[in-house]
Amino acid sequence: MTPSIIILAKILEHPGSVGISIIASLAISPSSTRHCHETLFSLSGIEDANPKISVNAVQLPSFSIGNNSVSFTFSQYVTVKNPNRAAFSHYDSTIQLLYSGSQVGFMFIPAGKIEAGRTQYMAVTFAVQSFPFAAPNEASAATMTIPTPTTTTGPIGLVGGFGGSNNGYRVGPTMEIESRMEMAGRVRVLHFFTHHVDAKSGCRVTISVSDGSVLGFHC
DSSP states (O other), X not given: OOOOEEEEEEXXXXXXXXXXXXEEEEEEOGGGHHHHHHHXXXXXXXXXXXXXXXXXXXXXEEEEEETTEEEEEEEEEEEEEOOSSSOEEEEEEEEEEEETTEEEEEEEEOXXXXXXXXXXXXXXXXXXXXXXXXXXXXXXXXXEEOOOOOOOOOSTTXXXXXXXXXTTOEEOOEEEEEXXXXXXXXXXXXXXXXXXXEEEEEEEEEEEXXXXXXXXXXO
């Protein structure tokens, strides 16, 4: 006989519920644990939704190129919104940089908590060690015309989504890197049950090889 687990849960006027006490007695097998979690989320009125990451700005505070290699400091400014009615505790979160499909930068994001329905600003800055850079005639979009940028709105005190403005003039060789950010964590229900949620973002960032200014990014 397949072992079963008897779960007794009491929901006491939880926000989003019907405003009465509910007694739920569920007999489930271990393989039905996720279904039980979903049922409890439904009864408690808590949304089962992944947090959302919005990238507001990308900058390269320092940039150096020479001998067919490049190194720089990378900064990314984001907002993370938790739409759930319970706090989002995140852990095992990372940001990764790739160039031509290969990883060139990586950083762990410290664990933390975003309260229910809140939006949190985050800034990530780390040094990217020197890595081989394709010759200008091999680089993506070696010469291109960049339209006048439309800046994105970020937190007060932050520059918009561009490291430099070219006012629509023709620019020289450029390079493109990819930023991947992932935040994994959990939302706790009724102080007893947890549900795994995660948030991801991916951006392609175009950089001017001449001075390291960020010409634009697309997420």
